[in-house]
Amino acid sequence: xxxxxxxxxxxxxxxxxxxxxxxxxxxxxxxxxxxxxxxxxxxxxxxxxxxxxxxxxxxxxxxxxxxxxxxxxxxxxxxxxxxxxxxxxxxxxxxxxxxxxxxxxxxxxxxxxxxxxxxxxxxxxxxxxxxxxxxxxxxxxxxxxxxxxxxxxxxxxxxxxxxxxxxxxxxxxxxxxxxxxxxxxxxxxxxxxxxxxxxxxxxxxxxxxxxxxxxxxxxxxxxxxxxxxxxxxxxxxxxxxxxxxxxxxxxxxxxxxxxxxxxxx
Numbered sequence: 001x002x003x004x005x006x007x008x009x010x011x012x013x014x015x016x017x018x019x020x021x022x023x024x025x026x027x028x029x030x031x032x033x034x035x036x037x038x039x040x041x042x043x044x045x046x047x048x049x050x051x052x053x054x055x056x057x058x059x060x061x062x063x064x065x066x067x068x069x070x071x072x073x074x075x076x077x078x079x080x081x082x083x084x085x086x087x088x089x090x091x092x093x094x095x096x097x098x099x100x101x102x103x104x105x106x107x108x109x110x111x112x113x114x115x116x117x118x119x120x121x122x123x124x125x126x127x128x129x130x131x132x133x134x135x136x137x138x139x140x141x142x143x144x145x146x147x148x149x150x151x152x153x154x155x156x157x158x159x160x161x162x163x164x165x166x167x168x169x170x171x172x173x174x175x176x177x178x179x180x181x182x183x184x185x186x187x188x189x190x191x192x193x194x195x196x197x198x199x200x201x202x203x204x205x206x207x208x209x210x211x212x213x214x215x216x217x218x219x220x221x222x223x224x225x226x227x228x229x230x231x232x233x234x235x236x237x238x239x240x241x242x243x244x245x246x247x248x249x250x251x252x253x254x255x256x257x258x259x260x261x262x263x264x265x
Contacts, residue, residue, distance in 0.1 A: 001031040001201040002052060002169060007061035009047055009225075021047040023225040024061070032199040034192075034216035038209055043222040045205045049171045052203065054078040066168050080110025083162030083200075085155070087174040092158030095147030099138060099157065102146055103127045106161035130160060134190065152183030156190055163194050170195060172204040176211070188215065209241045221248055 007025040012018050021044045029035055039045050050056040051063060054075035063071045065081050085092055093102050100119045107123070119127075124142060131139040134156050138149075146154060155175065162170060172191065176184040192215065195202050206212050212219050218232035221244070228248055231239065239247075 001033070001066055002027070002029040002203070003062075003064045004028070004051070005062045007051055007058045007063065009044075009051065009056060009058055013059070020225050022051065022058070025225075025227065027220075027227065029201050029203070031201055033218065034195050034200075034202040034204065035218045035220060036212040036216050037203060037205045037220045037222060038207070038212045039222035039228075042224075044225040045222055046173055047225075048222065049084070049173055049203060049205060052169065053082050053084055053171055080165065081167055082169045082171060083109070083165070083167040084171040085158050085162050085173065085175040087177050089151045089154040089158060089178060092161065093146045093154055096145055098143050099131075099146055099149075100124060100127055100142040102157065102161060103130075103164060106164045109165040109167075130164065131157075133193075134160070150183070152179055152186060155179060155183070155187050159187065159190055159194065163198055163200065166198060168201060170200040170202040172202065172206075174205055174207060177207060191215070209244060213239060213241065213244065219244075223248070 004025050004027040007022050007027075008020070009022040010018055010020050019042075025044075025048070037045050037048065047056060051058050052065070054070065054073055054077065057072060057074070061071070062069065065078070068081075070078055070081070094105075097105075100123070104119050104123060107126075127142060128139040131142075136153050136156060138153060138157065141149075146157065149157065155178075159175070175191070176187050179187060188211065191204070194200070202216070204215065206215075213236070217236070218230070219236055220227055220231075221229040229244075231244075231247075
């Protein structure tokens with residue numbers, strides 16, 4: 001479903017500030033696979049998502065999604081294939097627009113847009129049906145400006161918007177990190193449900209190592225632009241965070257010193 005071959009990205013190439021963000025990454029995700037990604041600050045996690053989304057075109061290598069070579073396609077050309085949710089709940093929605101208007105825009109993701117009535121009663125029924133399972137009462141607040149929602153409600157709406165047009169791929173960039181524990185648990189559960197129901201091939205970046213081992217069926221650890229560990233199946237099942245840290249140290253012959261990662265043990 002997602003295949004990366006020899007992906008390399010360098011920021012500020014040819015200067016003293018050059019940084020190799022990704023180093024000849026080879027990675028394949030099968031259809032419907034949910035893979036969590038951890039790594040220190042600067043490991044290349046967000047760059048990896050940006051390459052898949054088309055925000056950043058690679059300097060070398062090949063990207064394919066669902067058998068389609070999208071290596072040189074920019075973000076808007078991949079919009080129908082890829083949904084994305086960011087860490088900040090404010091980034092995925094338009095605060096001054098109503099809930100139903102945000103959903104209407106999301107529904108037409110990747111399609112040509114023209115002048116037409118944005119939200120009719122048929123659409124409202126569709127949106128209520130999609131919102132009701134969230135259990136947040138948003139199906140009764142279609143006319144409310146999104147800026148009035150709580151952080152958890154707004155991130156739930158963002159996640160729903162990212163999947164409403166049924167993309168093939170879902171990219172999650174620490175999408176529970178900015179929420180309080182209760183809201184984070186709700187968004188995690190919603191993520192798992194939507195991913196399973198739609199069979200979305202998903203890359204989920206997280207700084208929470210417990211979450212990385214709890215969610216999905218495979219965990220990657222990036223370090224200095226390379227895949228330091230790739231754990232799945234029996235190798236991943238039952239592994240603890242302490243063991244994961246030791247495995248990293250054995251693979252890279254150095255200590256993991258990222259405080260934020262270690263505090264989530």
